[in-house]
Amino acid sequence: MILDSKVPEGNLAEKWTNHKFEMKLVNPANKRKFTVIIVGTGLAGASAAATLAELGYNVMSFTYHDSNRRAHSIAAQGGINATKNYQNDGDSDFRLFYDTIKGGDFRSREANVYRLAELSSNIIDQAVAQGVPFARDYGGYLDNRSFGGAQVSRTFYARGETGQQLLLGAIGAMNRQIGLGKIKLFTRREFLDLVVVEGAAKGIVVRNLLTGEIERYSAHAVILATGGYSRVFYLSTNAMNSNGTAIWRAHKRGAVFANPCYTQIHPTCLPVHGELQSKRVLMSESLRNDGRIWVPKEKGDTRHPNDIPEDERDYYLERRYPAFGNLVPRDVASRAAKERCDAGYGVNGGEAVYLDFSEAIQRLGKKAIEEKYGNLFDMYQNITGEDPYEVPMKIYPAPHYTMGGLWVDYHLMSNVPGLFVLGEANFSDHGANRLGASALMQGLADGYFIIPYTLGNYFATEKPDLVSTDTPEFDEAENNVKDTIKKLLSINGKQTVDSIHKRLGRILWDKVGMSRTAEGLKQAIEEIRQLREEFWNDVKIPGTDGEINQTLERAGRVADFLELGELMAKDALNREESCGTHFREEYQTEEGEALRRDDEYAYVAGWEFKNVGEWELHKEPLKFENVKLTQRSYK
Amino acid sequence: MSDGHINVTLKIWRQDGPNQEGGFEEFKVNVSTDASVLEMLDELNNELEQQGKRPIAFESDCREGICGTCGIVINGHPHGPLPKTATCQLHMRNFKDGETLTLEPFRAAAFPIVRDLIVDRSALDKVLQAGGFISVNTGNAPDANSIPVSKHAATLAIEAAECIGCGACVATCKNSSAMLFVGAKVSHLALLPQGQIERYERVEKMVAKMDEVGFGNCSNTYACEAECPKGVSVVNIARMNREFLKAKLLSHNVEL
Numbered sequence A: 001m002i003l004d005s006k007v008p009e010g011n012l013a014e015k016w017t018n019h020k021f022e023m024k025l026v027n028p029a030n031k032r033k034f035t036v037i038i039v040g041t042g043l044a045g046a047s048a049a050a051t052l053a054e055l056g057y058n059v060m061s062f063t064y065h066d067s068n069r070r071a072h073s074i075a076a077q078g079g080i081n082a083t084k085n086y087q088n089d090g091d092s093d094f095r096l097f098y099d100t101i102k103g104g105d106f107r108s109r110e111a112n113v114y115r116l117a118e119l120s121s122n123i124i125d126q127a128v129a130q131g132v133p134f135a136r137d138y139g140g141y142l143d144n145r146s147f148g149g150a151q152v153s154r155t156f157y158a159r160g161e162t163g164q165q166l167l168l169g170a171i172g173a174m175n176r177q178i179g180l181g182k183i184k185l186f187t188r189r190e191f192l193d194l195v196v197v198e199g200a201a202k203g204i205v206v207r208n209l210l211t212g213e214i215e216r217y218s219a220h221a222v223i224l225a226t227g228g229y230s231r232v233f234y235l236s237t238n239a240m241n242s243n244g245t246a247i248w249r250a251h252k253r254g255a256v257f258a259n260p261c262y263t264q265i266h267p268t269c270l271p272v273h274g275e276l277q278s279k280r281v282l283m284s285e286s287l288r289n290d291g292r293i294w295v296p297k298e299k300g301d302t303r304h305p306n307d308i309p310e311d312e313r314d315y316y317l318e319r320r321y322p323a324f325g326n327l328v329p330r331d332v333a334s335r336a337a338k339e340r341c342d343a344g345y346g347v348n349g350g351e352a353v354y355l356d357f358s359e360a361i362q363r364l365g366k367k368a369i370e371e372k373y374g375n376l377f378d379m380y381q382n383i384t385g386e387d388p389y390e391v392p393m394k395i396y397p398a399p400h401y402t403m404g405g406l407w408v409d410y411h412l413m414s415n416v417p418g419l420f421v422l423g424e425a426n427f428s429d430h431g432a433n434r435l436g437a438s439a440l441m442q443g444l445a446d447g448y449f450i451i452p453y454t455l456g457n458y459f460a461t462e463k464p465d466l467v468s469t470d471t472p473e474f475d476e477a478e479n480n481v482k483d484t485i486k487k488l489l490s491i492n493g494k495q496t497v498d499s500i501h502k503r504l505g506r507i508l509w510d511k512v513g514m515s516r517t518a519e520g521l522k523q524a525i526e527e528i529r530q531l532r533e534e535f536w537n538d539v540k541i542p543g544t545d546g547e548i549n550q551t552l553e554r555a556g557r558v559a560d561f562l563e564l565g566e567l568m569a570k571d572a573l574n575r576e577e578s579c580g581t582h583f584r585e586e587y588q589t590e591e592g593e594a595l596r597r598d599d600e601y602a603y604v605a606g607w608e609f610k611n612v613g614e615w616e617l618h619k620e621p622l623k624f625e626n627v628k629l630t631q632r633s634y635k
Numbered sequence B: 001m002s003d004g005h006i007n008v009t010l011k012i013w014r015q016d017g018p019n020q021e022g023g024f025e026e027f028k029v030n031v032s033t034d035a036s037v038l039e040m041l042d043e044l045n046n047e048l049e050q051q052g053k054r055p056i057a058f059e060s061d062c063r064e065g066i067c068g069t070c071g072i073v074i075n076g077h078p079h080g081p082l083p084k085t086a087t088c089q090l091h092m093r094n095f096k097d098g099e100t101l102t103l104e105p106f107r108a109a110a111f112p113i114v115r116d117l118i119v120d121r122s123a124l125d126k127v128l129q130a131g132g133f134i135s136v137n138t139g140n141a142p143d144a145n146s147i148p149v150s151k152h153a154a155t156l157a158i159e160a161a162e163c164i165g166c167g168a169c170v171a172t173c174k175n176s177s178a179m180l181f182v183g184a185k186v187s188h189l190a191l192l193p194q195g196q197i198e199r200y201e202r203v204e205k206m207v208a209k210m211d212e213v214g215f216g217n218c219s220n221t222y223a224c225e226a227e228c229p230k231g232v233s234v235v236n237i238a239r240m241n242r243e244f245l246k247a248k249l250l251s252h253n254v255e256l
């Protein structure tokens, strides 16, 4: 198999414009003859659904939530990047492109990233027109703040609730089309299998989560916009129901999985506490605009943070990276926190570092800080019982985002014709590390501005037909789903789904987390295989399949995580270099920074599924024509 | 964070399905005060599963108080006794050792019970689908700074737009009115220049749908604001009433 990126020829800055002209169009009257299935109503899925329906296509949207507006995108806090250069501080499409390529440690496709930067400004225009209430200055113009990995202020925000406001904008557009009858919305449906007919994606099989019924739907094309898989770690900043099942089941039907080991560990999250903890709450990266990160200079200093004088504090990010300071990219900030904690300087023997606002409060006043971050401070206090206006926050890195995902070409189509993948579910733009405020941007660029062109081109060139749901392929997919469910319910062992999920998370966090070694990864693979065995022999799921069964839902997802986790470790073992979030201890500079090996590893690792625990690796070489590959430096 | 534990008695509403009888079931648990109410339920469910019993059905997703998925009436209050706190953010440190917690679903005629603590809130979405948007196709938007918006208007708009659509306002209202939810959306869009064109038709359509799907009238007791996990203000209800009156005079709506 050859992974052909289908990147168009020509100058970087002109590729997308020229390609839009080259792609074929579907005439307005013919659009209504095409039906498309979209799984997911997050930023990527909702924006795609609305836009495709506006163009005249018939859309069927699916989500396991009770409403389209509950998708996990709603929880995004800090902001969305765009190259408006309203601040007159030197931003441009090329600068955002460069920051993103460098932030991703030179492991993404140039053409995709440039297109993302190019489309970013349109997203802000679109959102404002929909009524998204972004922050404004006293003149009534849009305000910006800074995020990690950038030296310009290009992040647009709506308090600490940017994802909520952007999603509600996209959902508004979607709701309008639901009212007009162009989108049919199916809530409380879980996608459980992809139907492939003669090599092309033609439909899906879902479970109705209220009745347990298995349902079939067919369309001319299928779009997955089902989000990321950080929940594989059990504890993460993602929503409780976020999972990898949709992309995993599509992977098992032939879609190549790219760079599964690129998982982002976010530096500023609430620390681990207690056995019952269900998630690691994120404290937005935007807090690093005004918060300063430090640990005590003395090892094992147990004094209250407010009693530790200024000159006995180590602002280690400002010390190590004077140019970017507290705004270094996430992978760098997370590793630095781990380094300090492992060395014994962390709070309470290494469970956290401080994120301190006292200096900002003195400089700007409490009211200004409250206006910018009020809801985040409230959330912190709510959970920890401590007041961050008075005492520095305690934070520690946590799994947050997955750069890996289904492989897609420049058209956002997977290697399975007719299967498109948008948003966090694909692998496309962030290389080995995503910069803050760029996931919202990517999801919306995919949905509003890319898929309407590339899907049309697919319809116009391939002229796919609609297959009946009565074909053997649908029968086979439905039976596959039913068999899996039956098998799960028949085990009747002794361990709960969550207890096994937690153990899987622990293995991954320890051995496929912030720092990895060949030996650890080999162990992880063994342990995951054993755990998978245990799961299939000893898990216990009460209830039946013909009713609401939340345990059964979770069991299916954990079963998939138990396979995906192995692939993450395998991919990490294969990549004998350090890049971005993927840090192999064997490959580091003298200063402990990630050491890339461009000669051998400047490729996208695409894994083709053969059998459970068995894959074939395909490489998509990455060509860099517009940037020079350098050792990343934020000093 | 403390690591104390407390003993609490839980009286939880159990109901198999929409048309079945329901009733309270009692559980005694010992729980860390660092855990949230939902984490306590996770653990209880873990134990029930281990015993092969049907776990308590409840919904939650983000566990950061923003997705609006969770919602339990705790001791008579939707989302529990703490102001401006969603169920998922309510921690056990707010309760005393030996206390009894009564957990019930959000009850309203427009929210049929699905199972245990899960209700069907799709009526809220039907109101949004009737007009809770600005009609702008992708690609039509002018430059984002071409229309300045006063900071004041933008602030009022986001304070309304922060509604998480959980339905606590409906659950607490003795008439099951959705005026706070609908008023928040109407206000958010009416306050912005971009929302002006459809301003009056929007409010008429949304109000008509609100009545149609079974939400009751507002009785001005303001319980909704008190229980709202985002503290969305009843000022938004007053604004919607004004919009609606003006709409009756000014809109070109066909009969609704």
Ligand SMILES: Cc1cc2nc3c(=O)[nH]c(=O)nc-3n(C[C@H](O)[C@H](O)[C@H](O)COP(=O)(O)OP(=O)(O)OC[C@H]3O[C@@H](n4cnc5c(N)ncnc54)[C@H](O)[C@@H]3O)c2cc1C
Pocket: A039, A040, A041, A042, A043, A044, A045, A062, A063, A064, A065, A070, A071, A072, A073, A074, A075, A076, A077, A078, A079, A080, A162, A163, A189, A190, A191, A192, A225, A226, A227, A228, A237, A238, A239, A242, A243, A245, A246, A282, A284, A400, A401, A422, A423, A424, A425, A436, A437, A438, A439, A440, A441, A443
């Ligand atoms: C706490 C937090 C804060 C963040 N803050 C920021 C930020 O400030 N800026 C930024 O740029 N990024 C941020 N991110 C990242 C960003 O929010 C996500 O990457 C992005 O929103 C993902 O959008 P999506 O549309 O791809 O998927 P999601 O929003 O995750 O949506 C997935 C959709 O797919 C559906 N789905 C999934 N699987 C199935 C299935 N099997 N069957 C049916 N439906 C299914 C779900 O119901 C949902 O509708 C943050 C992430 C987190 C966790």
